[in-house]
Structure formats: structure tokens, C-alpha cells
Amino acid sequence: METLIEQIKQGKVWPFAGGIHPPGQKQQSTSRAIERLELPDKLVVSLKQHIGANGKLIVEKGQSVLKGQALTKPSGNWSVPVHAPTSGVITDICPMPSAHPSALPELSVIIEPDGKDTWCELNPVDDPKALSHDELVDIIHQSGIAGMGGAGFPTYVKADTRKSIEFLIVNAVECEPYITADDMLMREHAHGIIAGIELMQHLLNPTLTIIGIEDNKPEAIAAMQQAAKHNESIIVQTVPTVYPSGGEKQLIKLLTGKEVPSGNIPADIGMLVHNVGTLFAINQAVYEGKPLIERVVTVTGNTIHKQGNVWALLGTEIKHLLDCQGFSPVPQQRVVMGGPMMGFTLPTVRIGIVKTTNCILAPDHQELAEPGDEKACIRCSACADACxxxxxxxxxxxxxxxxxxxxxxxxxxxxxxxxxxxxxxxxxxxxxxxxxxxxxxxxxxxxxxxxxxxxxxxxxxxxxxxxxxxxxERQNRHKRKPATKSSDEKQKVADALARVKPKSDDKDSKSAVAAAIARAKAKKQGAELEPDNSEVAKERAARKEQARKYKEQKALEQSEETVDKDDKKSAVAAAIARAKAKKAAQATEADNATDAEPEAVDDKKAAVAAAIARAKAKKAAQATEADNATDAEPAAVDDKKVAVAAAIARAKAKKAAQATEADNATDAKPAAVDDKKAAVAAAIARAKAKKAAQATEAENATDAEPAAVDDKKAAVAAAIARAKAKKSAKEQAETESATDAEPAAVDDKKAAVAAAVARAKAKKAAKEHAEQQAKNESADTHGTDAHSDDSSTDEPEAQQIDNTPESSEDKKKAAIARAIARAKAKKLQQEGTDKS
Missing domain, CATH: 1.20.58 (Methane Monooxygenase Hydroxylase; Chain G, domain 1)
Incomplete structure (x- = not known):
């Protein structure tokens, strides 16, 4: 089976997908040889004419430059310098429209030629093979050579590749219509192109070099074959005229049958592609020492009278090229940089030629019609077939x-x-x-x-x-390092531990000592350990428990003192309660006397009054019994406190009597009672109230007798008195509620019995009152001598009241009251007999 190289040498071509066949339109510009133009008035040299970073500007405004002098030096990745196309003066360095569809301004050096076209010092190389690889690459780099057939990729990058290159491919296809710059260059400078190819072969050492030329360029094919006949490693291969066979990947497919993977470059598969114009520039840079300052440009189109190819200095304005070739613009004239397929319409002709400019096309409207309005896609797939x-x-x-x-x-x-x-x-x-x-x-x-x-x-x-x-680092620098212990210090610590151990028998103390030693060690070594506070916490808890017990003991003592004080207060309160109960009994008698008036009370009212009288009498009797029982108990109150209590009781009794008078006066105004009866009732009420007050004072004086009972018994007696008083109050409340619940229509028998009981109790109460009064008089006689000092000092008011003899008027009123009570009782009995 034939190898790939054998197939290539036999002239085999592998077609690529897609492609079109537009009209060539190349004959118009190939009828003349390449011409040189006269120097323009100014040159606009853009600093960016290639892919990669701009070079660093090394000239300034007003500076004179020579032809071929560097204006920039490489700076950054894929950066190549630009040079002065001719000698002259730099008039300005400013942004100018760029050779781009947008014509965005880019920094440019504007040179005014001096007309002398004086070269700077050149350094040609007679024997490139004597130079090292890096020296040869540096010459290419400093000459500012970039790809002249496409995007302007820096040539020194391709020349310095470290990858193994099997095929060096020379792109001489020039497939786009109207463009003939490479065709004419091959016709006229084939030997220079072959010399450039040999320099690249020296740098890359490829297995085979293939020159691809379309079959519509017979003169160029012949010239290249003639120039390469002495070099067997160079093959001139003819390819079909199909657009775009000049594309890098398409040409590799045509000549070798290999495809470059998506996202890769030809060097990844052992191939490298160079344009014929680039190789000719390499030849001039090495053998003549000339940097890249000019190139061949095709000037064509129906509006150009002198169509052809010219050597154009870089930076020459397009207007100058058109004027030199006889430009006759038409209305709405279009000027295209590049070919009709891949070129772009310029917004202005005041743009300088750059290293990638291969054609200036100025067509008329019939030659290159204006594109129509965009319409909707009809999904014909013609675009996919042509891609x-x-x-x-x-x-x-x-x-x-x-x-x-x-x-x-x-x-x-x-x-x-x-x-x-x-x-x-x-x-x-x-x-x-x-x-x-x-x-x-x-x-x-x-x-x-x-x-x-x-x-x-x-x-x-x-x-x-x-x-x-x-x-x-700052924290570590300022951090204190723990000091290294000496053997003596370690021994001292061990001795201290040995002394501490036998002294402590208790586990808690041992743990406390151990914790203290551990804390000391940690502190000395700089370790941030938290202290053991268990022992301190135990001590604090013990102190809190002790304080709590002390507070409880103190509170108990204070409560006992409070109980003693409460007993004394209870005795005084019991005395006051007895006085109030007696007062209530007397008030009840007065009410009964008033209610017994025969003129204003009817039968129903009499029954109700009898029931009320019975209840009140029962209540008074119970209160009296309670008072007697309480009076029998010895009191533990001293003389001074008894005197004060008696005075308070008398004052309260007086106030109660006044209130009773007011109430009786208000209640004693029935509509059926005349003024006389009301006055008598009021007088009776006042007499009873005064008598009740005197009786209360007498009891209080009697209760004030000193007792010979000790403190313990007094406390017990006081407690009993409080209990009885509470019980009496409860029974009184129950009696009142029971009395109030009795119906108004009490039967006649009960009314008669109640009347009899009331009379008996009234009689008994009067008798007891007389006996009590006699006792009080005898007590006053004996107590004056024994307590003259105390009574004169501490109880002046009590002595004054108690020693006052009862007047004859009071006795008279009391007799009248008893008579009224008996009359009421008799009347009630008669009414009961009549009803029965």
C-alpha cells in the first residue's frame, strides 16, 4: 500500500466538504506587472497590524525617522514591532481610524515623508545556516513579520514551535475572486519565495514541503516549479479551483487528506501553513535585512481605470492608491478592503494599508450589487451544503x-x-x-x-x-515561649509533691492539692487551662447552708415574739367585743320598748316584732354568757394597757350610742305615730344608750383588775377568749339568718312563749345590772386607795367616769323602760290569747 507521501508526490488531492464556484474576475489585474507608487503626502502607520499585543512606542512627536527604523519594540505576548515605511518626520501620534469594519480609532504614528527615502542601517545575513535557531527566529521577530494572507498571526511564533512538523504547507491558492497579489508575486519573485521556504525548512526541519496552487494560475505554477526544481523536498501541487480552498484547514484536507480537529491548530497534527507573501518577507528580512514595510496590494474594480497590483508602503492611505490607479467613483460608491467574499466595506478611504491588506476593490453597482433586504429563512439548507x-x-x-x-x-x-x-x-x-x-x-x-x-x-x-x-507570624513572634526548666527546678517540684502527699489523708484535700499543683504547672508552662473551682464551690455551698439555717432560727424567734404580742392584743380585742355585745343587748331592749307602742302596731307587725325580739334576746343572752365566760379568764394585760383599752372602749361605746340615737330617731318616724310618741321614744332611746354606756364602763373597770396569773396562763386564756369570741360571732350570725328566715306569720303559741321568755330575760338582765352596779361601787371604794398614784397619772379619764354616781333621773328612766317592756310583753300575751 502506498504511503501518504507517495500519494502526495503522485499528485493525489482529497476534496473537502462544501465549497462554491463564484466568478474569478482575476484577468483585470494580472495584465500588468507589479508597480511601485510615488511617495504619499503622509503615512498613517497603525501600531496594531497583527494578532497580539501592541508594541511599546519608542519614538515621539517631531522626531525624524529613517526608512526601516523601528517605531515600536515588542512588549507582551505575540507582540511584533512596526517600522517606518520611509524617511521623514513624525508629525503626530494620535488615534486614527483602523482597518476594521467598525473603523474604531487606534493609536497611529503619522509620518510626513521627506522624499529622500533614506534607509536605516541594515544587517543582512549571507549564510543563515550559520545562525542558531534562536538568532534566526529573533531576526524574523524583530523584522515585524506577521501572516500576510489571513488574520496576521505573528510568524516568529510559528517558526519557534517545538512540535515536530511533518508537512510544511505553502498557501499559494488565493481562491477569492478579484485578488491576484500572490499570483503576481509568484510570477515575479518565485526565487525569493523559495528562499523563504528553505529558511523555514531550516528552522522546522519538515519531512516534505507542499506548495498548493489553484489550477487557474498556470504562470505561477510554472514559475514556482522552475524555482523549486533544485530542492527535492519541495512539491508544487495543483488543486481544483473551488472556493474556499485557500482556507488553512481546507488546504490541509486537499493536500494531505487529514483534518484538523475542532479547537486544535495544524501544529497539533504535525503541519504548519505559511502564505507566499509571508515567506517572501522572511527572505527579505534575513538575506537583505529589510523589515516588513511594504506588500503587494491588488487594486481593482470597474471604477478603477488602471487595475493591477502595486507595492504599497504600510500606512499608505487607500485614497492615495485609488488616485494613483485612476479612481472614478460613482454615486454611493463602495470601497471594499479584501475580496468580495471575505472583505468588508470601508467607512472612509482615509485608512492606511496594514500587513494583512491584500486587495482594494472599488466596484460599480452592476459589478457588485447592493445586498437586498433580509428576508425570512426558507429552510432550503443551501448554506449548510456550501459550508x-x-x-x-x-x-x-x-x-x-x-x-x-x-x-x-x-x-x-x-x-x-x-x-x-x-x-x-x-x-x-x-x-x-x-x-x-x-x-x-x-x-x-x-x-x-x-x-x-x-x-x-x-x-x-x-x-x-x-x-x-x-x-x-506576628502573633507567633509576640507569643512568649515557655521557659525550659532546669534539673534543679524539676527536683524541687518533685520534693514539694513528695512532702504534700503524706500530709493529706482526706480524698478531697488530696484532690484539692493535686488540682492546685496542676494549675501551678499549667500556669508556669503557659498552657491556657481553666482552674478547678470544685473546692471553692463546696465551701461556698456550706456557707450558704449555714446562712439559711441562721435565717430560719431568727425567723422562728421573731414569730414567737409576735405570738406573745398577738395574745396581748387579743385580750384587749375580747374586752372590746364584750362591750359591743352588751351595747347591742341594750339597744335591743330599747327597740323592743319602742316597737311595743300599741297605737301604731297591727297584729301582723306584732308577730314579726315578737320573733325579732326573741332572736335578739337569745343573741343578747349568748353574748352575755360569752362575756361572763371570758371575764372569768385571767388576763395578762398590765395596768397601763388595760386603762388605755378601757378608755378606747368607752369612746367607741359613746360613738355607738350616738349612732344608735340617730338610727332610732330615723326609724322612729312611722307615718301613723304622732310627734309626741316620737319624742318619748327618742328620750327612751337616749336613756337606754346612756345606761348601756355606763354599764360598759363598769365592766371595763372590772376587767381592769390585775391578774396574778403568769405569762403562760395568760397566753392560754387569751387564746381561749379568741376562740369563744369567734364562736359567739358565728352563732350570732347563724341566729340572725335563722331569724330572718322565719315567716312573718308565726303561730300564736310560739309568740306567747317568746313573750314570756322575753319578760323573764328582761327581768334577769335588770337584776344582773343592779348587782353589777353594786360591785362596781365597792370596787371603786377599795381601788382608790390602792391605785391612787396610777389612776391619777395614767387613767384620769377612767377615774372620772367610773366614780360618777348614778343620778335619780337615770333610775327613773330605767324604771320607765322596764315598765314599757312588761306592758309590751303583757300585750303580746293577750293578743296571743285572743287569737287562740
Whole structure:
């Protein structure tokens, strides 16, 4: 089986997908040899004429420069210098319109030629093989050579590749219509091109060099074969005339049958591609020492009277080229830089020629018609059939319009070589290439922003790590290191521990000592250990328990004192309660006397009054019994306190009598009773109230007798008195509620019995009152001598009241009251007998 090299030498060609056959239109510019133009009035040399970073400017405004003098020096990645195309003066350094569809301004050096065209010092090389690889690459680099057939990729980068190159491919196809710059260069300077090829062979050492030329250039094919006949490693290969066979990947497919994978470059598969114009510039740079300052440019179109190719200095304005070739513009004239397929319309002709400018096309309206309005896609698939990169132009256009950049990358947008074949065949006249160019620019800008953000993030993280590291170093620098213990110090600590151990028998004390030693060790060694506070906590808890017990004991003592004081107060309160009960009994008698009036009381009222009288009498009797029982108990109150209590009781009794008088006066105004009876009733009420007050005073004086009972018995007696008083009050309340619940219509028998009981009790009460009064008089007589000092000092008011003899008027009133009570009782009895 034949090898690949054998197949290539036999002239085999492998076709690529897609492609179109537009009219060539090359005869107009190949009828004349390449001409040289006269010097222009000014040259606008852009600093950016290639892919990569701009060079660093090394000249200034007003400076004189020589032909071939460097204006910049390489700075950054893929940076190549630019040189002065002729001698002259730098009139300005400013932004000027660029050779781009947008014509955005780029920094440019404006040179005014002096007309002398004086060269700077040149350094030609007679024997390039004597130079090292790096020296030869440096000459190419400093000469400012970049790719002259396409995007302007720096040539020194390709020449300095470290990858193994099997095939060096020379692109001499020049497939685009109207362009004939490479064709004429090969016709006239084939030997120079072959010399440049041999220099690249020396640098790259390829197995085979293939020159690809379209079959529509017979003169160029013959010239190149003649120039390369002495070099057997160079093959001139004729390829079919199909557009775009001049594309790098398409040409590799045509000549070798290999395909460059998506996202890769030809060097990845052992191939390298150079344009014939680039190789001729390498020849001049090495053998003549000339930098890249001029190139061949095709000036053609129906508006150009003198169509052909010219040697144009870099920076020459396009207007100068057109004027030199006889330009006759038409209305709305278009001027295209490049060919009709991949070129772009210039917004102005005041733009300088750059290293990648190979054609200036000035067509009329019949030659290159204006594109029509864009119409809707009819899905004819003509664009996909014509695409040489086997892409889907229709989908790419949709994604580009909707700015779906991820999908554009998925559909390999950057494999598009922007040949324009899809737009050429589109029946809807959709400018597909323009969509792709805009999308590519936006994606590159987005990627640049992402790279910038990533670098900023990396810088931030690096700075953060650096600051943290510096902070940690500062802390470690100021941190005190624990001092190293000597053997003597260690021995002292061990001896101290040995002395401490036998002294402590208790486990708690041992643990406390051990904790103290541990804390001391930790503190000395600089360790940040928390102290053991268990022993301190135990001591604190013990102190709290002791304080709590002390408070409880103190509270108990205070409660006992309070009980003693309460007993004394209870005795006084019992005396006051007895006085109030007696007063209530007397008030009841007065009410009964008043209620017994025969004129204003009817039968029903009499029955109710009898029931009330019985209840009140019973209540008074119970209260009297309780008082007597209480009086029998010895009191533990001293003389002074008894005197004060008696005075308070008398005052309260007097106040109660006044209130009773007011109540009786109010209640004693029935509508059926005349004024006389009301006056008598009021007088009787006042007499009873006064008598009740005197009786209370007498009892209080009697209760004031000193007792010979000790404190313990007094406390017991007081407690009993409180209990009885509480019981009496409870029974009184129950009696009142029972009395109130009795119906008004009490039967006659009960009324008679009640009347009899009332009379008996009234009689008994009067008798007891007389006996009590006699006792009080005898007590006053004996107590005056015994207690003259105390009574004169502490109880002046009590002595004054108790020693006052009862007047005859009072006795009279008391007799009247008893008579009224007996009359009421008799009347009630008679009424009961009549009813029965």
C-alpha cells in the first residue's frame, strides 16, 4: 500500500466538504506587472497590524525617522514591532481610524515623508545556516513579520514551535475572486519565495514541503516549479479551483487528506501553513535585512481605470492608491478592503494599508450589487451544503440573534472561517457572516471579562492568604515561649509533691492539692487551662447552708415574739367585743320598748316584732354568757394597757350610742305615730344608750383588775377568749339568718312563749345590772386607795367616769323602760290569747 507521501508526490488531492464556484474576475489585474507608487503626502502607520499585543512606542512627536527604523519594540505576548515605511518626520501620534469594519480609532504614528527615502542601517545575513535557531527566529521577530494572507498571526511564533512538523504547507491558492497579489508575486519573485521556504525548512526541519496552487494560475505554477526544481523536498501541487480552498484547514484536507480537529491548530497534527507573501518577507528580512514595510496590494474594480497590483508602503492611505490607479467613483460608491467574499466595506478611504491588506476593490453597482433586504429563512439548507467547515449556519444564525452563547459554542461557532459561502448562496439574502462576527466578538469579550474576574479572585485569595500568614507570624513572634526548666527546678517540684502527699489523708484535700499543683504547672508552662473551682464551690455551698439555717432560727424567734404580742392584743380585742355585745343587748331592749307602742302596731307587725325580739334576746343572752365566760379568764394585760383599752372602749361605746340615737330617731318616724310618741321614744332611746354606756364602763373597770396569773396562763386564756369570741360571732350570725328566715306569720303559741321568755330575760338582765352596779361601787371604794398614784397619772379619764354616781333621773328612766317592756310583753300575751 502506498504511503501518504507517495500519494502526495503522485499528485493525489482529497476534496473537502462544501465549497462554491463564484466568478474569478482575476484577468483585470494580472495584465500588468507589479508597480511601485510615488511617495504619499503622509503615512498613517497603525501600531496594531497583527494578532497580539501592541508594541511599546519608542519614538515621539517631531522626531525624524529613517526608512526601516523601528517605531515600536515588542512588549507582551505575540507582540511584533512596526517600522517606518520611509524617511521623514513624525508629525503626530494620535488615534486614527483602523482597518476594521467598525473603523474604531487606534493609536497611529503619522509620518510626513521627506522624499529622500533614506534607509536605516541594515544587517543582512549571507549564510543563515550559520545562525542558531534562536538568532534566526529573533531576526524574523524583530523584522515585524506577521501572516500576510489571513488574520496576521505573528510568524516568529510559528517558526519557534517545538512540535515536530511533518508537512510544511505553502498557501499559494488565493481562491477569492478579484485578488491576484500572490499570483503576481509568484510570477515575479518565485526565487525569493523559495528562499523563504528553505529558511523555514531550516528552522522546522519538515519531512516534505507542499506548495498548493489553484489550477487557474498556470504562470505561477510554472514559475514556482522552475524555482523549486533544485530542492527535492519541495512539491508544487495543483488543486481544483473551488472556493474556499485557500482556507488553512481546507488546504490541509486537499493536500494531505487529514483534518484538523475542532479547537486544535495544524501544529497539533504535525503541519504548519505559511502564505507566499509571508515567506517572501522572511527572505527579505534575513538575506537583505529589510523589515516588513511594504506588500503587494491588488487594486481593482470597474471604477478603477488602471487595475493591477502595486507595492504599497504600510500606512499608505487607500485614497492615495485609488488616485494613483485612476479612481472614478460613482454615486454611493463602495470601497471594499479584501475580496468580495471575505472583505468588508470601508467607512472612509482615509485608512492606511496594514500587513494583512491584500486587495482594494472599488466596484460599480452592476459589478457588485447592493445586498437586498433580509428576508425570512426558507429552510432550503443551501448554506449548510456550501459550508466548508460542515457547520449548521441556519442554527448558528438563530443562536447569534438570541445571544445564546453557550449553544453557539456547542455548535462550534469558532470553526467558522467567515468565508461567506453561506451568505453567497442564501436566497433570502441573510448576512450570515455578519451575525457570526458580532457573536464572536461578544463571546471573546465575555471570556475576557471572565478571565479578568478569575484573575481578580486569585489575587484576592492570594492577598487574603498573605495577610493571614503575616498576622499569624506576628502573633507567633509576640507569643512568649515557655521557659525550659532546669534539673534543679524539676527536683524541687518533685520534693514539694513528695512532702504534700503524706500530709493529706482526706480524698478531697488530696484532690484539692493535686488540682492546685496542676494549675501551678499549667500556669508556669503557659498552657491556657481553666482552674478547678470544685473546692471553692463546696465551701461556698456550706456557707450558704449555714446562712439559711441562721435565717430560719431568727425567723422562728421573731414569730414567737409576735405570738406573745398577738395574745396581748387579743385580750384587749375580747374586752372590746364584750362591750359591743352588751351595747347591742341594750339597744335591743330599747327597740323592743319602742316597737311595743300599741297605737301604731297591727297584729301582723306584732308577730314579726315578737320573733325579732326573741332572736335578739337569745343573741343578747349568748353574748352575755360569752362575756361572763371570758371575764372569768385571767388576763395578762398590765395596768397601763388595760386603762388605755378601757378608755378606747368607752369612746367607741359613746360613738355607738350616738349612732344608735340617730338610727332610732330615723326609724322612729312611722307615718301613723304622732310627734309626741316620737319624742318619748327618742328620750327612751337616749336613756337606754346612756345606761348601756355606763354599764360598759363598769365592766371595763372590772376587767381592769390585775391578774396574778403568769405569762403562760395568760397566753392560754387569751387564746381561749379568741376562740369563744369567734364562736359567739358565728352563732350570732347563724341566729340572725335563722331569724330572718322565719315567716312573718308565726303561730300564736310560739309568740306567747317568746313573750314570756322575753319578760323573764328582761327581768334577769335588770337584776344582773343592779348587782353589777353594786360591785362596781365597792370596787371603786377599795381601788382608790390602792391605785391612787396610777389612776391619777395614767387613767384620769377612767377615774372620772367610773366614780360618777348614778343620778335619780337615770333610775327613773330605767324604771320607765322596764315598765314599757312588761306592758309590751303583757300585750303580746293577750293578743296571743285572743287569737287562740
Amino acid at each position: 466548508p467547515a460542515s457547520l449548521l449556519p441556519q442554527q448558528l444564525q438563530w443562536f447569534a440573534k438570541s445571544k445564546e452563547y453557550d449553544k453557539l459554542n456547542e455548535h462550534n461557532l469558532f470553526d467558522c472561517i467567515e468565508c461567506g459561502a453561506c451568505a453567497y448562496v442564501c436566497p433570502s439574502e441573510i448576512p450570515l457572516v455578519q451575525y457570526y462576527r458580532v457573536a464572536k466578538a461578544e463571546i471573546k469579550e465575555q471570556q475576557a471579562e471572565q478571565i479578568k474576574a478569575e484573575r481578580a479572585r486569585e489575587r484576592f485569595e492570594a492577598r487574603k492568604e498573605r495577610l493571614e500568614r503575616e498576622q499569624e
